[in-house]
Amino acid sequence: MKRTLTAVLASAMLLLLSACSENTDSQAEVNKEVDTKASAETTVAVKPTMIKGEDYDENGGADAYAEAGDNKESRYFKAPDFYNMKSDDQLLLIENFQTMQQTTEWSCGPVTALMVANHFGFTDMTEMDIAEQMKAMTDLDTPGAKPGSANNFPEYGTDVSQLHNFFTSLEGFKVVETSYKVNYAADDLIQEADGETGNNVGNLPATFTWNSLYASENSETTEAWVTDAKDSYFVKWLTGHLSNDRPIMVEWADWDGHWQAIIGYDNNGTPGIGDDMLIFADPYDTSDHWQDGYYFYPLERWFGMWNDRNIAPKPFQLQPYIVVDYTK
Known part of the structure; x- marks a missing residue:
């Protein structure tokens, strides 16, 4: 048994x-x-060729990082091949966008402008040529001072007015849209009586409201809510420029004040905005374990940090951006 x-x-x-x-x-x-x-x-095994130029600070800049943070086995990041990736039903991307790593600690503005100019086929100027023309990071109190000499606020870095003046001075380029305003009155600025945080007083109001992420209108009082993020006012604005092959240069709180160019948007195949991603051409790409000049970040979270209250001067601290096109 x-x-x-x-x-x-x-x-x-x-x-x-x-x-x-x-x-x-x-x-x-x-x-x-x-x-x-x-x-x-x-994932990619080989990185696309970056824009190369003279190294203006051998011990500084993102280029000096020299891929030290790369980790092909990273459990936190994978490396999408953004250079060769194609747009599809959920991804809208400016394809074959070539990137560059800044060679100084302060030249994110000039290098972002260089990458965008390069995208349109304009390759006549170097990182330092652009910095000199912009007077980026320059001691404005000393005649003949060079970029890198800034010694007081607001000389540090590059603000949206300098990018605006640079592109309007280049033959063939036109500014399609920007947060910069050449002429504004005191009444155009945020006032203490408006009830906003003190940090915002003295700034021009942000172009986009939070509601623009969730509604078809850009209004604080809208009731025109959307069920799919692709129909929201902001996403339509964003994809409108990207579908016309126009990168959106933005300055935000990353690195305590940093310029990048938005070159892509991915809705991840869902109607909600919570998983939507932005793809950037990043001149200081040292923190996603693959230094290829591309960066990605959640759109909704990024929107809340789209300001620079550290480097940019008032009234241009809120949602600084500029979009250009090339007509030559």
């Missing part, structure tokens, strides 16, 4: 193990397919 029971139990165990093995094998095949697909679509 004991021997018979043992045989029955053994047979049952064999069947169970066989079933488990088949399930495991099947699951392994599924995992293999998923992993293979993810690997093919999201």
Whole structure:
């Protein structure tokens, strides 16, 4: 009896193990397919060729980082091939956008402008040529001072007015849209009586309201809510420029004040905005474990940090941006 029971139990165990093995094998095949697909679509073995130029600070700038933070086995970041990636039903991307890493600690503005100019085929100026023309990071109290000489606020870095003046001075370029205003009155600025945070007083109002992410109107009092983020006022504005091959240069709180160019938007295939991503051409790309000059960040979270209260002077601290086109 004991021997018979043992045989029955053994047979049952064999069947169970066989079933488990088949399930495991099947699951392994599924995992293999998923992993293979993810690997093919999201990771790259070779980086695209970046824009190269003279190194103006051998010990500083993103280029001096020299890929020290790269980690192909990172558990936190994978490296999408943004240079060769194609737009599809959920992704809108300016394809084959070439990037550059700034060679000083302060030249994100000039290098962002250089990348955008390069995108339109204008390659006549170097990082320092642009910085000199913009008077970026320059001691404005000293005649003949060069970029890098700034010694007091608001000389540091580059603000939206300097990018505006640079592009309007270049033959063939036109400013399509910008937060910069050449002429404004005191009444145009945020006042203490407006009830806003003191940090905002003295600034021009932000161009876009929070509601513009969730509604078809750019209004604080709107009730025109959308069920799909692609129909929101801000996303339509964003994709309107991207679909016309125009990067959007933005200054935000990253690195305590930083210029990048938005070159892509991904809705991740869902109607909600919570998983929507922005893709940037980043002149200081040292923190996503793959220094290729591209950066990605959640749109909704980025929107809340779209300001520079550290480097930019008032009244241009809120949502600084500029969009240009090339007509030559």
